[in-house]
Amino acid sequence: MTEVVRVDELSRIFRTGAVEVQAVRSVSFSIEEGAMVAIMGPSGSGKTTMMNMLGCLDRPTSGRYFLGGEDVAKKTDDALARIRNRRIGFVFQSYNLLTALNALENVELPLVYRGMASGERHRVAAQTLAEVGLSELMSFRPYELSGGQQQRVGIARALAGTPDLLLADEPTGNLDSVSGEEILNLFLDLHQRGRTLIIVTHDEQVALHCQRIIRLKDGRVLSDQPVDPARRRIKADLGTRALTS
Amino acid sequence: MSLTESLKMAWRALVGNRLRAILTMLGIIIGVAAVIALITAGQAATSSVTSSVQALGSNLISVSPIRSSGVVLYPQDSAWLLQVVPQIKADAPLVEASVTSSYETVSWSTTLIGTTPAALGIEGRKLAQGRFISAQDLSGNRDVAVLGQTVAQSLFGARDPMRQTISVNGTPFTVIGVLQATGGAFGANADNVIIVPVPAAEWVAGTTQLTGIEAQARSAAIAPLAVAQITAVLNHRFATTNAASVVSQDQILSTLSTITATLTLMLGGIAGISLLVGGIGIMNIMLVTVSERTREIGLRKALGASRQAILSQFLIESSLLSVAGGAIGVVVGVGLSGLLTHLLGAGGVSISAVALALGFSLLVGIGFGIWPAANASHLDPVQALYHD
Ligand SMILES: Nc1ncnc2c1ncn2[C@@H]1O[C@H](COP(=O)(O)OP(=O)(O)OP(=O)(O)O)[C@@H](O)[C@H]1O
Ligand SMILES: [Mg+2]
Numbered sequence: 001m002t003e004v005v006r007v008d009e010l011s012r013i014f015r016t017g018a019v020e021v022q023a024v025r026s027v028s029f030s031i032e033e034g035a036m037v038a039i040m041g042p043s044g045s046g047k048t049t050m051m052n053m054l055g056c057l058d059r060p061t062s063g064r065y066f067l068g069g070e071d072v073a074k075k076t077d078d079a080l081a082r083i084r085n086r087r088i089g090f091v092f093q094s095y096n097l098l099t100a101l102n103a104l105e106n107v108e109l110p111l112v113y114r115g116m117a118s119g120e121r122h123r124v125a126a127q128t129l130a131e132v133g134l135s136e137l138m139s140f141r142p143y144e145l146s147g148g149q150q151q152r153v154g155i156a157r158a159l160a161g162t163p164d165l166l167l168a169d170e171p172t173g174n175l176d177s178v179s180g181e182e183i184l185n186l187f188l189d190l191h192q193r194g195r196t197l198i199i200v201t202h203d204e205q206v207a208l209h210c211q212r213i214i215r216l217k218d219g220r221v222l223s224d225q226p227v228d229p230a231r232r233r234i235k236a237d238l239g240t241r242a243l244t245s
Numbered sequence: 246m247s248l249t250e251s252l253k254m255a256w257r258a259l260v261g262n263r264l265r266a267i268l269t270m271l272g273i274i275i276g277v278a279a280v281i282a283l284i285t286a287g288q289a290a291t292s293s294v295t296s297s298v299q300a301l302g303s304n305l306i307s308v309s310p311i312r313s314s315g316v317v318l319y320p321q322d323s324a325w326l327l328q329v330v331p332q333i334k335a336d337a338p339l340v341e342a343s344v345t346s347s348y349e350t351v352s353w354s355t356t357l358i359g360t361t362p363a364a365l366g367i368e369g370r371k372l373a374q375g376r377f378i379s380a381q382d383l384s385g386n387r388d389v390a391v392l393g394q395t396v397a398q399s400l401f402g403a404r405d406p407m408r409q410t411i412s413v414n415g416t417p418f419t420v421i422g423v424l425q426a427t428g429g430a431f432g433a434n435a436d437n438v439i440i441v442p443v444p445a446a447e448w449v450a451g452t453t454q455l456t457g458i459e460a461q462a463r464s465a466a467i468a469p470l471a472v473a474q475i476t477a478v479l480n481h482r483f484a485t486t487n488a489a490s491v492v493s494q495d496q497i498l499s500t501l502s503t504i505t506a507t508l509t510l511m512l513g514g515i516a517g518i519s520l521l522v523g524g525i526g527i528m529n530i531m532l533v534t535v536s537e538r539t540r541e542i543g544l545r546k547a548l549g550a551s552r553q554a555i556l557s558q559f560l561i562e563s564s565l566l567s568v569a570g571g572a573i574g575v576v577v578g579v580g581l582s583g584l585l586t587h588l589l590g591a592g593g594v595s596i597s598a599v600a601l602a603l604g605f606s607l608l609v610g611i612g613f614g615i616w617p618a619a620n621a622s623h624l625d626p627v628q629a630l631y632h633d
Pocket of ligand 1 (some may be wrong): 015042044048049050
C-alpha cells in the first residue's frame with residue numbers, strides 16, 4: 001500500500017517569552033492510503049498542534065514530515081499554501097464557514113484559489129454538496145443551516161478539491177449525538193470510497209469506527225493500535241445502513 | 246485568482262458593510278470634489294485676469310511719471326516720445342481725474358480720461374455706438390464725451406445716450422459714442438470711464454500734467470526693447486535713474502499669472518490635504534477590517550490562498566473604496582464647478598483637475614491600503630484561524 005503520511009521524530013515547541021511548551025515531542029508514525037485513523041488524547045496533549053502540522057498550516061520545530069513521499073517541512077509559505085489547496089482537506093470543529101457566502105460559494109472557495117473557472121467551479125461544488133446530501137440547501141447562508149448541515153458544508157468544502165488527505169479536528173465536537181452520528185456516517189462512507197482520513201476526537205464511539213487509534217499524551221505517542229476488526233465491522237455496517245436509509 | 250473574481254469579492258465585502266463603506270468614501274468624495282472645485286475656481290480667476298489684462302490692448306506699454314523724482318509730463322511729451330522711440334508705433338497722453346457725472350437727476354462717480362484719438366487703437370477698445378473722439382474735437386476744443394458701458398448704463402439705463410448732454414463736475418459734455426464693455430470680472434474699472442479730448446480734461450481737472458502715457462509697441466517681440474528705450478530716454482531727459490515706471494502688458498500678465506498660479510496651487514494643495522485625510526480614513530478602516538476578519542484570512546490561507554492573493558484582496562478592496570469615492574467626488578466636484586463658473590462668470594470644469602483628482606484618489610487607495618493589506622497577508626495561518 002502507498003504511504004500518504006510519514007512523520008519522523010516530529011516536534012513542535014512553542015516559545016512565549018521565557019516559557020517553553022513542548023506541544024509535540026518526537027512523534028513518528030506513518031499512515032497508508034485509504035486508512036481511517038483516529039487521534040485521541042486529553043486536552044492539551046498536542047492533537048491540534050499535530051493536525052496543524054499534518055495540514056501544512058504549521059511547521060515542525062524539528063523532525064521530518066513526508067506527504068506523499070515529499071518532504072514538506074522546509075517548503076516556502078506559498079508552496080505550503082499550494083499543497084493545502086490541492087492535497088489537503090481540512091474539517092474544523094467550529095465549521096469556519098464564511099457568513100457572507102452561501103453554502104455553494106463556501107464550497108467553491110478552495111477552487112477559487114486554484115484558479116478554476118466559475119462555471120466549472122459551480123458544477124464541482126454543486127456535485128460535492130449533493131454528495132453530502134445538501135443539494136436542496138445550496139443557496140442557504142451558514143446561519144440558516146443547522147450545526148450538522150453546516151458541518152456537512154464544511155466537509156463538502158474539504159472534499160471539493162479531491163485532496164489526498166482529509167483532516168478533521170473534532171468534527172463532531174460541537175454537534176448533538178444525532179447530528180454527530182450523521183457526520184460520522186459521512187466519514188465512514190468516504191472511507192469506504194477509499195479516502196484517507198485522520199480524525200481527532202474525544203468520542204470513544206467515533207474512534208472505534210476507525211481502523212486505528214493513535215493516543216497522545218503530553219505531546220508523545222502513548223499508544224498506536226489497530227481497532228479490533230470484529231468490533232469495527234458491526235459499527236461500520238450500522239453506519240452505512242444509517243446513511244443509505 | 247482572476248481580477249474579476251477579486252473585484253467581485255471586494256465588492257461583496259464592501260456591500261456587506263454598506264454604511265461603513267459610504268462613511269469611509271465620504272473623505273475621498275469631499276477631497277476629490279474640493280480639488281476639482283478649487284482648481285476650477287483658481288483657473289477661472291486666472292483666465293478672467295488674463296482676459297482683462299489682454300483687454301487693455303495689444304502690446305500695450307504704460308508709462309507713469311514718478312513725481313518723487315521731480316518728473317512731470319505734459320501732453321506734448323507724448324508726441325516727443327513717439328519721435329524718439331522708434332520701437333513704438335503709437336502713443337496717447339492720459340489726463341485723469343475722479344469726477345461726478347450727472348444726467349437729469351442721476352449722478353454717477355467715475356473716472357474722466359482726457360486723451361487723443363490714438364487711445365482707441367492702443368487700448369484695443371471697440372465702440373458700441375457712435376464714434377470716438379477725433380483730431381477735430383481736439384483742435385476745435387469741443388466738449389464731447391465717449392462713455393464706458395458702466396457709465397452709460399448708470400446714467401441712461403435703457404435710454405439712448407447719443408447726442409445727450411451730461412454734466413461732468415459742472416461742465417456740460419455732448420455724448421458722441423459709447424464703448425463696448427471689456428468684459429471680465431476684473432475689467433469693471435475699464436468700463437467705468439468717460440473719455441474726452443485732452444484739452445477738455447485739462448479744464449475739468451484744472452491741470453495740464455499727465456497721469457501717464459500709454460504706448461503701443463510695434464510687436465510683442467519688440468515690447469521689452471521698447472520698454473528699455475522709453476526708460477532710457479526719460480531718464481536721460483530728466484537726468485535721473487528713476488524717471489518713470491514703464492510696464493508692458495506682458496510684464497503685468499506674467500506677474501498676475503504667477504500670482505494666480507500660486508493661488509490655484511495653494512487652493513489645490515489645501516484640497517489635496519483633505520484627500521490625504523480621506524486616505525488616512527481608508528487606512529484606518531482597512532486596519533479595522535483586517536483585524537475583524539482575521540479568522541476569515543486564516544481560513545482562506547488554510548484553504549490555499551497565497552500571500553499575494555490575500556494582499557490583492559485587501560488592496561483591491563481599498564482601491565475600490567477610493568475609486569468609487571473618487572468617482573462620486575468627480576460628480577459632486579463637477580457640479581460645484583458648474584455652480585462656481587456660473588457665479589464667477591468665467592472658468593469651466595478643468596479636465597486635468599478631474600484626471601488629477603481621480604488619479605490621486607486611486608494612489609491614495611493603493612498607498613494607504615498597502616500597509617493593512619500587507620499586515621493581512623503576513624498573518625500566520627494557525628494564529629489567524631484560532632483568533633477570537
Ligand atoms: N500558539 C501557541 N502558543 C503557545 N502554546 C501553544 C500554542 N498552541 C498550542 N499551545 C500549547 O500546546 C499544547 C498542545 O495544545 P493543542 O491545542 O495541540 O492541544 P489539543 O490536544 O488539541 O487540546 P484540546 O483537546 O483541548 O483541543 C498546549 O499546552 C497548548 O497550550
Ligand atoms: Mg485541539
